[in-house]
Amino acid sequence: MELHRVINSSTCIQRHLQTTLLDEEVVELQLQDRSRTFFTRLIDKLPPLEEFTDEDGSIILQEPKYLEGSYLQQHQMVLVAPLEPVSGNILIRRSQQVFFRIPIGTNSLDCESRFLGIETVRGTPFIALAFPASGMELSQRRFYRAKTLTKLLSQVTVYLPNNDFAICPLIDIGINGLSFENPWPPGLLLPGSPVTIQFEKLNLPDSRLFAVVRNHITCRKTKDCQIVSSRCGIQFSVEDLSVARQLERTVAEIQREHLRFLKERADEAGIDLMF
Numbered sequence: 705m706e707l708h709r710v711i712n713s714s715t716c717i718q719r720h721l722q723t724t725l726l727d728e729e730v731v732e733l734q735l736q737d738r739s740r741t742f743f744t745r746l747i748d749k750l751p752p753l754e755e756f757t758d759e760d761g762s763i764i765l766q767e768p769k770y771l772e773g774s775y776l777q778q779h780q781m782v783l784v785a786p787l788e789p790v791s792g793n794i795l796i797r798r799s800q801q802v803f804f805r806i807p808i809g810t811n812s813l814d815c816e817s818r819f820l821g822i823e824t825v826r827g828t829p830f831i832a833l834a835f836p837a838s839g840m841e842l843s844q845r846r847f848y849r850a851k852t853l854t855k856l857l858s859q860v861t862v863y864l865p866n867n868d869f870a871i872c873p874l875i876d877i878g879i880n881g882l883s884f885e886n887p888w889p890p891g892l893l894l895p896g897s898p899v900t901i902q903f904e905k906l907n908l909p910d911s912r913l914f915a916v917v918r919n920h921i922t923c924r925k926t927k928d929c930q931i932v933s934s935r936c937g938i939q940f941s942v943e944d945l946s947v948a949r950q951l952e953r954t955v956a957e958i959q960r961e962h963l964r965f966l967k968e969r970a971d972e973a974g975i976d977l978m979f
Contacts, residue, residue, distance in 0.1 A: 709841040714779045717839050720813050722773040723978045724806045726969055728926045736801040742792035743923040747783040747830045749775035772973035782833045785929040788922040802833055815839040849878035850962040860884050863900040879955050881939040893917050893936050914941040
């Protein structure tokens, strides 16, 4: 059963947005009178670099003191990367309403906003949206998957039904599935397509696992928003109990490391994480 909860607290929405920013999550976005879903990421509003003149007269650029994600405390705007597909970047300028969905653990938060304009951060243009006045929390919409920020598990080998394969960077993983950077054309990995996967450095009783493609999206890279990343989400199909238990142990270890890393960043920025 799907539950709904209205969130009217700007501070609560701020904390959800800051968590999404730190967790580098993909955000779903829809425009008024448009059924198509676009994808983007939250962007931090970094202050300009400070300039200093060295003794020899050379200019030195230095990061000023800034708390990560602190611009969201002003409750004025939300910065997002350019949309994918790119047609959304034109359409959003003519849309009176903008709806975006951010993941919060196993739930999601739907917010209504509007297009404010283009905001340039350190020479790069981003989309500025109005800070949402409220949001609707929807439960049971997704499985939680932790980012693979450690070296414990960084790649997965994906085999297509025609035996073509590729070693793909692993993005995130949960007990029910994972997502990876997709090197193939989207048409080769349609929803419902079967794939076989093999993990790097993972001692499983069976070296290969069966899975099914659930979604395929394109979005901007986290570190360089000028580069577009193609990613594919798959759901595991595991029948062997020993394999399922090994997966659970590995995923639990990754999630603990991921949450520890996020908490360290959040503590430095004074952010209360929301999951």
